[in-house]
Amino acid sequence: MKEYITLSEEVRTAKEQGKPIVALESTIISHGMPYPQNVQTAREVEQIIRDNGAVPATIAIIDGKIKIGLSDEELEMFGKSSGVAKASRRDLAYLLATKKLGATTVAATMICAELADIHIFVTGGIGGVHRGAETTMDISADLEELGQTNVAVICAGAKSILDLGLTMEYLETKGVPVIGYQTDVLPAFYTRTSEFSLNLRADDVAEIASTLKVKWDLNLKGGAVIANPIPEEHAMEEEFINGVIETALNEAAERHITGKDVTPFMLGKVKELTEGKSLDANIALVKNNAVVGAKIAVSFNAMK
Numbered sequence: 440m441k442e443y444i445t446l447s448e449e450v451r452t453a454k455e456q457g458k459p460i461v462a463l464e465s466t467i468i469s470h471g472m473p474y475p476q477n478v479q480t481a482r483e484v485e486q487i488i489r490d491n492g493a494v495p496a497t498i499a500i501i502d503g504k505i506k507i508g509l510s511d512e513e514l515e516m517f518g519k520s521s522g523v524a525k526a527s528r529r530d531l532a533y534l535l536a537t538k539k540l541g542a543t544t545v546a547a548t549m550i551c552a553e554l555a556d557i558h559i560f561v562t563g564g565i566g567g568v569h570r571g572a573e574t575t576m577d578i579s580a581d582l583e584e585l586g587q588t589n590v591a592v593i594c595a596g597a598k599s600i601l602d603l604g605l606t607m608e609y610l611e612t613k614g615v616p617v618i619g620y621q622t623d624v625l626p627a628f629y630t631r632t633s634e635f636s637l638n639l640r641a642d643d644v645a646e647i648a649s650t651l652k653v654k655w656d657l658n659l660k661g662g663a664v665i666a667n668p669i670p671e672e673h674a675m676e677e678e679f680i681n682g683v684i685e686t687a688l689n690e691a692a693e694r695h696i697t698g699k700d701v702t703p704f705m706l707g708k709v710k711e712l713t714e715g716k717s718l719d720a721n722i723a724l725v726k727n728n729a730v731v732g733a734k735i736a737v738s739f740n741a742m743k
């Protein structure tokens with residue numbers, strides 16, 4: 440196993456010293472945001488995690504290795520290159536064996552983080568059940584991963600490009616706790632609320648950390664979703680963003696966008712139709728998640 444994993448200096452030192460570590464994904468850099476905002480955001484998110492007492496570990500597949508912790512040059516490479524594969528669970532072994540570049544999705548980042556014994560992971564939003572999945576069967580591998588891999592994902596809920604109701608049903612079936620951080624309803628990424636109420640709420644990070652500890656102490660395998668609403672001042676107007684999403688979904692259908700291309704297409708289209716406002720919101724919510732995620736990691740680490 441060890442032959443496939445390389446830790447950065449910063450992450451190795453953090454492990455030796457028993458410091459809290461927060462995993463970060465790389466698909467959000469390569470396929471989720473445009474250059475140069477992607478690289479700048481990745482760097483700022485890493486710094487926010489350090490400022491809140493934890494050590495960041497951005498994860499990617501490079502030259503036959505799972506790299507836990509990327510250098511500035513590597514972040515830049517993932518931000519700029521168009522030749523980076525979007526790497527989910529199905530792609531990991533192939534990309535490692537053929538020494539290709541892979542940017543890890545939520546699912547693949549969870550796998551790699553668990554291999555490196557990192558259990559707290561911060562991102563923007565998770566994949567889910569797509570609208571129309573009853574005919575397309577487009578259900579993100581992120582959901583299956585949450586059902587089986589012991590990593591908690593701090594995110595701003597799921598985007599309404601997805602079917603939020605079906606996504607919640609799927610997570611319930613898989614036994615994945617969805618914990619609202621200071622909220623009783625599922626946040627919908629660009630907006631703080633949705634019509635879906637949550638049955639788990641935590642008002643402080645210690646409650647979240649102890650819930651995770653108990654879950655894994657009991658050997659209840661799988662992850663958890665910590666749903667942290669976008670800060671009020673960055674939230675988008677609900678009717679506006681839902682209209683934009685509707686337009687973008689229609690265009691995706693007309694252009695026969697399918698499979699792994701759907702999410703990146705939708706993110707790009709929504710950005711275009713909102714004249715960049717969705718990107719600003721996306722950046723703000725990831726940073727907000729980094730603050731909460733680092734604090735959860737600190738609290739969780741203290742309970743070990």
Ligand code: PSU
Pocket residue numbers: 464466467468470471472543544545546563564565566567578579580581598698699700701702703706
């Ligand atoms: N949501 C975002 N930005 C992203 C993604 C989701 O707001 O970059 C990425 C994540 O890496 C997530 C993946 O794991 O898209 C889901 O893709 P799919 O729907 O093809 O499983």
Ligand code: MN
Pocket residue numbers: 577578579580698699701
């Ligand atoms: Mn999909």
